[in-house]
Amino acid sequence: MQVAPDLLGCVLTHETAGGLVAVALAEVEAYDGRNDPASHAFRGRTARNAVMFGPPGHAYVYFTYGMHFCVNLVCHRDGDASAVLLRAGRVIDGLPLARARRSGAVAGTGAAGRRGPRGAALRELDLARGPARLCEALGIDRAQDGADLCDPASPLRISGPRAAVPAGGISRGPRVGVSRAAQVDWRFWITGDPAVSPYRQYAPRRAGRAVTAEVPPTPPRPGVPGR
DNA sequence: CAGCTGATTTCCT
DNA sequence: GGAAATCAGCTGG
Numbered sequence A: 001m002q003v004a005p006d007l008l009g010c011v012l013t014h015e016t017a018g019g020l021v022a023v024a025l026a027e028v029e030a031y032d033g034r035n036d037p038a039s040h041a042f043r044g045r046t047a048r049n050a051v052m053f054g055p056p057g058h059a060y061v062y063f064t065y066g067m068h069f070c071v072n073l074v075c076h077r078d079g080d081a082s083a084v085l086l087r088a089g090r091v092i093d094g095l096p097l098a099r100a101r102r103s104g105a106v107a108g109t110g111a112a113g114r115r116g117p118r119g120a121a122l123r124e125l126d127l128a129r130g131p132a133r134l135c136e137a138l139g140i141d142r143a144q145d146g147a148d149l150c151d152p153a154s155p156l157r158i159s160g161p162r163a164a165v166p167a168g169g170i171s172r173g174p175r176v177g178v179s180r181a182a183q184v185d186w187r188f189w190i191t192g193d194p195a196v197s198p199y200r201q202y203a204p205r206r207a208g209r210a211v212t213a214e215v216p217p218t219p220p221r222p223g224v225p226g227r
Numbered sequence B: 001c002a003g004c005t006g007a008t009t010t011c012c013t
Numbered sequence C: 001g002g003a004a005a006t007c008a009g010c011t012g013g
Helices: A095-102 A131-138
Strands: A011-016 A019-032 A059-064 A068-074 A082-093 A156-159 A170-173 A187-190
Touching: A011 A082, A011 A131, A019 A095, A019 A131, A068 A131, A082 A095, A082 A131, A082 A187, A095 A131
Parallel strands: none
Antiparallel strands: A011 A019, A011 A156, A019 A082, A019 A187, A059 A068, A068 A082, A170 A187
């Protein structure tokens, strides 16, 4: 929570065999470990979130919704599972590679098993506009879980602290898509930055399957008079 | 543009 | 069994 706004404007860089991509952070969210019902660490340590309970400065990468990766920076001392989700940014280096990954053209990157080109060309601003998009553009997956982001020699690293407060200042508001502790304003972003992801409130999904026990009323059909 | 849906793993009840 | 720190594709206005 303390360091989250300071990450805005910092640069996250990932160097792989395929090349280098760097993103200037525009949006982050803080999660307060065991004290925060919205945190993955709220219910204790699991195989997935183990890195969060380790020393600060490392990457916690998780897989969610069966297809997406998101990356956090572990912030508090060993045993204290606080972390900051890196939600969005602007690609400032390695643009062609970022675009290729996001369009599904690079094998072994992106969400598990996804392949083949998708539809229309992507806007440059959308390449890292959202936590899963940011990971895909940078080529981050569970292999980077635990990486030391503060080591300048690490393939995945963060450069900071930034030189100055971003022009336009910093805004804060509720976190995106969380159902619990939705009222706390622990999301921070650079005011007016177009790379900030659109805010979405948590919305429970309706019961998916249609009725089998009930017969829905027959809808009126065109050309067929009602009664 | 708002709203809804499918995809699909990890963890929880 | 079902929700979740998401995204893209599609529909209707």
